[in-house]
Amino acid sequence: MGKQHSRMDNINDDKLIKYQVTVQFEMNEEFMSFVPAHRLYVNSLIEKNILDYYTVSMETQRSWMVINAYSKKDVEKILSKSPLYQYWTIEIDELFVYDGQSYRLPALQLN
Numbered sequence: 001m002g003k004q005h006s007r008m009d010n011i012n013d014d015k016l017i018k019y020q021v022t023v024q025f026e027m028n029e030e031f032m033s034f035v036p037a038h039r040l041y042v043n044s045l046i047e048k049n050i051l052d053y054y055t056v057s058m059e060t061q062r063s064w065m066v067i068n069a070y071s072k073k074d075v076e077k078i079l080s081k082s083p084l085y086q087y088w089t090i091e092i093d094e095l096f097v098y099d100g101q102s103y104r105l106p107a108l109q110l111n
Contacts, residue, residue: 034083076090
């Protein structure tokens with residue numbers, strides 16, 4: 001039989017799990033003062049392939065992230081290092097399917 005997969009096929013490290021994080025926040029002046037340091041932290045997570053994507057809606061004061069980690073507890077540890085953590089209400093969900101254009105082969109273009 002073929003190789004059995006207990007997690008998603010497109011995760012680089014078989015031990016890592018992808019987690020969808022939904023963050024609700026309330027913005028004020030103090031919150032905004034931490035944004036530059038938070039962005040540096042987010043950039044470092046992206047560069048280390050810990051954070052797949054990061055989005056923010058100012059309209060709804062929500063943020064969404066996909067984080068690669070070994071457990072929900074590890075996700076919490078990663079998030080707790082953000083300067084904005086104290087302003088967040090967090091929901092963490094283990095993903096079963098994670099797909100998109102970046103996981104597809106480029107479209108064939110004939111000359």
